[in-house]
Amino acid sequence: MKAIVKPGRAPGLVVRDVPKPKCGGADVLIRVRHAGVCGTDLHIAEWDAWAQGRLKPPVVVGHEFAGEIVEVGPLVTEFKPGELVTAEGHIICGHCLQCRTGNGHVCQRTQIIGVDRDGAFAEFIAMPATNVMRLDGIPTHIGAIMDPMGNAFHTVLTAQIPGSVVLIVGCGPIGCFAVGIATAGGARAVIAVDVNPKRLALAKAMGATRALQPGPEVEAAVLELSEGNGADVVCEMSGAAPALHSAFRLARAGARVQLLGLPSTKVEVDFATEIIFKGLTVYGVIGRKMYETWHQMQRFLRSGRFDPAPVITHRFPLERIDEALAAIKSGDAGKVILEIGT
């Protein structure tokens, strides 16, 4: 089958033929229809320090996808060929304290598809049946982006949203999803911040009450909409050090600050002033809650109050992965997807 492969320990990805994966006893084999391209894929292509430390090429890349089941293993009773599905790309051990107590998203033995084992930028992928979610009417181009949407749901819905003033710092695709989720989830107001006007336009399309470039008008908007208190919930989705400081500063006393963006360097924090005296709760967001987050997504998509479609700005066939990565690198793209099968 055709796949996008990291062939060796050097920059670049190649499109080439690889063997079709086998369907294990507890697996389902899925013909991929759509796949989402992520910043992580760019890191892998560019072979940055993180990628060098983690990947063992050759590996088929890609971890966001949806498609059709074409085969089920002999132990699988829940699924049958012909069903349209997506899947959680974190394959967890299922036995550790975290897995056994509702925190599988921080399982220390997680394997990520497209990183630690072959992934989804391919005509077929085999997945453990426990990781698979039926789409039940959600189209595959939306199903293909439920992984990053799930990061946004995890970030937003582990805070108390109804009635809250929510500040979202960073309007990449996950930030834009977060805007839509907070809006549909009953926020009193959603203030979105990014340096890039194209991204702010997307945030606005997703329902942001205000979409602003960094600067004094952000603080003014937060204070105006919160009657001078500050934001009840801050979602830091950028990873930029100044944004992190803004997140702490614009949070009201007693607020919740959700950290999803990954700073690339250490950040100097004045814990007393920025966190302790304000009585903040700071939560590190990784992955999706398995599988509360997935059920929440299905519910929001079905309610019709949340539509992620405006965030999808680019579509390419599998062969044009380099253009897809370039679109991400430009910083102007929303979500970029690959059209692989039908």
Next chain:
Amino acid sequence: MKAIVKPGRAPGLVVRDVPKPKCGGADVLIRVRHAGVCGTDLHIAEWDAWAQGRLKPPVVVGHEFAGEIVEVGPLVTEFKPGELVTAEGHIICGHCLQCRTGNGHVCQRTQIIGVDRDGAFAEFIAMPATNVMRLDGIPTHIGAIMDPMGNAFHTVLTAQIPGSVVLIVGCGPIGCFAVGIATAGGARAVIAVDVNPKRLALAKAMGATRALQPGPEVEAAVLELSEGNGADVVCEMSGAAPALHSAFRLARAGARVQLLGLPSTKVEVDFATEIIFKGLTVYGVIGRKMYETWHQMQRFLRSGRFDPAPVITHRFPLERIDEALAAIKSGDAGKVILEIGT
């Protein structure tokens, strides 16, 4: 001043002149503009068993209102004359375990205005400043109904709403508010049930996904919208015994059932089947959380996503209290308000 008074231990209310209340040291004196009429006022007028056991006439009735501050006591620093305000009608002790740990709504020494002490169906009322909330742009006819709206907010927002299928049983004014709150709060679907088509029309106007009379189509709707699971949250706002059994039955395993409606008789419950085997959490709702609920209301009203105005179906001047009570008694009314001052 003019007031609606329960003059003695017998049915009926009278409109008559009573002395204007004095403004105590920690009080504010409020000129009432609008007041809400409640089922409780009807119980008092009709002098039912509950009223006979609780009231010590003569007493000025009425506990839902908004108006303008005209005087502040010498210890009051937070308010000044001219401000438009509403107030929590439960005056709590402030010292007991409940009051001191965020559960003042179940303070065992609560005094309710219009029940245990003079109330709001009058040209003026004196209130402890701690019970007063500034309207800050909310009109007084809306401010006047924040007390029963608060019951609805307390009922709905102490459950997990974003993404939930919410069943609301009973579409009196509080039930209709609940429909609007659950909708604005991110419910996946809101199913409203009442015997009265006029009330169902109000529920629909407030955003109900479905508005149905009791019968098999209720269960069908719940199952359809919840993919066969049952309701995630049930709000029982009717107090009818059959409705209570429906509430338990249509709740999914692991659901939350909020009980606001007061059954007038004992109800036979099969605890094993109805509650325990399903792992339900059942919560008795009384009053409003002081003052989380009030802040939530302000936020929802300000966001523009929740508008209670459609629920107000009748307005009368103070003198026509009997017509106001008759409208409530008919069962067709939404919220009935008195226009007292300007």
Next chain:
Amino acid sequence: MKAIVKPGRAPGLVVRDVPKPKCGGADVLIRVRHAGVCGTDLHIAEWDAWAQGRLKPPVVVGHEFAGEIVEVGPLVTEFKPGELVTAEGHIICGHCLQCRTGNGHVCQRTQIIGVDRDGAFAEFIAMPATNVMRLDGIPTHIGAIMDPMGNAFHTVLTAQIPGSVVLIVGCGPIGCFAVGIATAGGARAVIAVDVNPKRLALAKAMGATRALQPGPEVEAAVLELSEGNGADVVCEMSGAAPALHSAFRLARAGARVQLLGLPSTKVEVDFATEIIFKGLTVYGVIGRKMYETWHQMQRFLRSGRFDPAPVITHRFPLERIDEALAAIKSGDAGKVILEIGT
């Protein structure tokens, strides 16, 4: 192998030889050392209405046990022969909303060993590896009663225990475990109630601050130890209708009432007075949280602050199951265990 079997649709159990179970691909085969006898086993033996409606004889009974792994299926990587283990006896579907969102204990497709499929009163049992917990030093006679202990942990630790006045109504084995858990969990005081003085002696041995027969001294003790407020947490473990009313009455306003005991008949409840006006939260407890409860148990047992051993009052070999059931029926027993293998 030797097993205790419900042979047909009539009262009685028999000890007889049955085929040794096969170890499926994802199963482990366990040689049973100790098993706990439960009231449920008595219902099955006596063939009551519940048993008649649920069981499909012939079936090997018994659902509480611990033993040694003697074989593992080819898909099992977490366990190996020789390990001492116990197991959760509820085999859940793993795919439904409840299973996927941390509420597998109310999975609507649960199969219980010893009820819906062959159980643990036998020399060997095959269990899905996902249901198995390593004992890691906990002796098998204690491991064998972790299932009912788990009910007690679920009941007690889903309430807020540190600093709370806890009332435990019903001092059968699960009630006695609950006394020990609440004590070790930091309760300010634990008041245990039962009609049977032998059970009260067990409750006292497990650390009850007071152990009392029903009567006015229960209320007096609750009020004394709670400074007149009532119990912060009530655990109803008896299923008796009068106990249920006491549970509601002795709970303080705003309290949490945990219902584990199964009333055998309907109970008339005055919802307004007993639950709603008091702002109670009532929680139906079924099974054990999978697998938070099991991890909590291991932690409490390892800390040395909780020792369930005093609750074990009787031990019999497998052949003397009738005596074991008679001990339970007498109402005087704590936990009764079978010694099956070594």
Next chain:
Amino acid sequence: MKAIVKPGRAPGLVVRDVPKPKCGGADVLIRVRHAGVCGTDLHIAEWDAWAQGRLKPPVVVGHEFAGEIVEVGPLVTEFKPGELVTAEGHIICGHCLQCRTGNGHVCQRTQIIGVDRDGAFAEFIAMPATNVMRLDGIPTHIGAIMDPMGNAFHTVLTAQIPGSVVLIVGCGPIGCFAVGIATAGGARAVIAVDVNPKRLALAKAMGATRALQPGPEVEAAVLELSEGNGADVVCEMSGAAPALHSAFRLARAGARVQLLGLPSTKVEVDFATEIIFKGLTVYGVIGRKMYETWHQMQRFLRSGRFDPAPVITHRFPLERIDEALAAIKSGDAGKVILEIGT
């Protein structure tokens, strides 16, 4: 009356006669029996940068105390002369969002006694009645240290303690209280860390499972007692930068990290590795929850399972405040108290 006063904008404290405070309308006047000396008092005496920025001398210092009510203002109905009491030293506005929603401990208009207004190192102090708590049998030398004990209760009991492995970094008086609270609250194990052997001996006396100096044995102990997972709850009570990094590192994935210690400088944090990838929740602890924390303290003290007495290592009369401060400065003291009246 005699009082310890910060007389002007320079280092040092003086003991001198000042006017006895007046009892306002909503106040009680308290004759102080015992007072606790705190690191904050040392900062004030030494006139450090924080003190220079905050205090407006002259001011009577001291914020931890207990004593006897000798006069009540005309609006006070809850207290009467002769009652023994302690008090929350944070006087909050009562009207802001935080005060009105259960987060008065982060009220942005807080006034602290002994810092922003006259304090408790004096023969008498006037306090708003709402800040006063009856001792009801707790002796005044214990009542005098409920303020810092409250910091420890707030830190420990806002985490989930029953069954948890708790790491407490920093064994000053508040850290030692935290050890005792976690132990009484049902922790599976409590590991206490400090550089000072005298403090470790106090931690051991308060019930620490292990009391260790920083070094590899801390990690070894955490891993041993948590079966290799890491600490479920970390309480950082030292404010030292290396301790903060240890707190994050030794917390298990999904853990809760409570920050009470105030770092005196900025700390460089690798948010991705230390917080986000581990899915940590980090909570900034300030003051005491008003008044949940106070009720919890009363309950723990009354249960007999928590006794803070071993932490009190020094007692001085008011005149010897310099010796009291020297004891604190030495780093060897537990809690230091002043004996003022009887």
